[in-house]
Amino acid sequence: MQFDLTPELIDQLLFAMENQEDEFVLDAELSLVVPLHQLPDIDAPDEQRFYAIPAWRPADGFRTMEAFCAQLHNPVYRERLFEILSSGRRVFRRFKDVLRERPALEQRWKQFKLRTMKRALHAWYDSLRDAWGLERLGDEPECDEELIHTEFSLRRMQQQPGGATYLQQADSRMWAELQQDLGAAVARRSRVIRDALCGTAAEAAAGSGGMVLVGVAPDGELVGSVWLACSHGSETAELAGLYVEPEFRGIGLGEALLEQGMQQLQQEYPGCSLLCMDVLGKARALQGSLDRQGAAAYGTRYVVSLTQ
Numbered sequence: 001m002q003f004d005l006t007p008e009l010i011d012q013l014l015f016a017m018e019n020q021e022d023e024f025v026l027d028a029e030l031s032l033v034v035p036l037h038q039l040p041d042i043d044a045p046d047e048q049r050f051y052a053i054p055a056w057r058p059a060d061g062f063r064t065m066e067a068f069c070a071q072l073h074n075p076v077y078r079e080r081l082f083e084i085l086s087s088g089r090r091v092f093r094r095f096k097d098v099l100r101e102r103p104a105l106e107q108r109w110k111q112f113k114l115r116t117m118k119r120a121l122h123a124w125y126d127s128l129r130d131a132w133g134l135e136r137l138g139d140e141p142e143c144d145e146e147l148i149h150t151e152f153s154l155r156r157m158q159q160q161p162g163g164a165t166y167l168q169q170a171d172s173r174m175w176a177e178l179q180q181d182l183g184a185a186v187a188r189r190s191r192v193i194r195d196a197l198c199g200t201a202a203e204a205a206a207g208s209g210g211m212v213l214v215g216v217a218p219d220g221e222l223v224g225s226v227w228l229a230c231s232h233g234s235e236t237a238e239l240a241g242l243y244v245e246p247e248f249r250g251i252g253l254g255e256a257l258l259e260q261g262m263q264q265l266q267q268e269y270p271g272c273s274l275l276c277m278d279v280l281g282k283a284r285a286l287q288g289s290l291d292r293q294g295a296a297a298y299g300t301r302y303v304v305s306l307t308q
Contacts, residue, residue, distance in 0.1 A: 008031075009026075022035045026050065061113075074197075084201070103218045154256060163214045167201055172201075215244070234269070239278075
């Protein structure tokens, strides 16, 4: 007996797949997922009416957790979660406890797990369609929720309590990281050039011009900032600073800050038509986003050691 894989039936199947206590079957006639023990009067359930649902065992859950960690760009939480997986002790509980520390990361895990389970479900349904002589449907298109815009607030610095102080803190942390990545001499020179073009972070915090946005986590913590320096009448703006706290990297927050900053910059500085930036250190992770926006490289800066 054939049946359609409706959204309602998908929800039932996913719930049953995660249930490790009962065994379930799909009643194709009623389009319902029912526990096997509720069919006591059926010695041999009709294979044309009842189907075993896709298996989802603890081993499948563990492999999904490993896959999630492998694609996680956040270095702090990736390391912590891998340590839990390799420990072999209370793995599932400890894994979830760590994710609860960051609601955005927990939400990302839930989406990843849901996509993985849906892929298994659609593969199972396609195998049935093969048996029915029907065309395979394949996986449903993946559609990530707007995690950043639903879990984080991107606000103007002036509208966020503590925003000006945070900008200066984030700027100091950014240059400290660049000093590690580029070396002290190159980082110092880059900062001198930035300050000459854009002013200092203290001046930006005082409202000297341009656009500063801060990222606010669900618990109110300030977790990132972008500073676009510009003045009225200027045709060009400069990316003066972009920073995301390490434990919030890898979820697209930096890209979201930059993109929203650019949009608001265009609205408030209509004469500004170009944004210039030096992509230094870890900011190279933005390359994919810049390519999608049609960014063009206008030169390359090299550093040559004179002491060799």
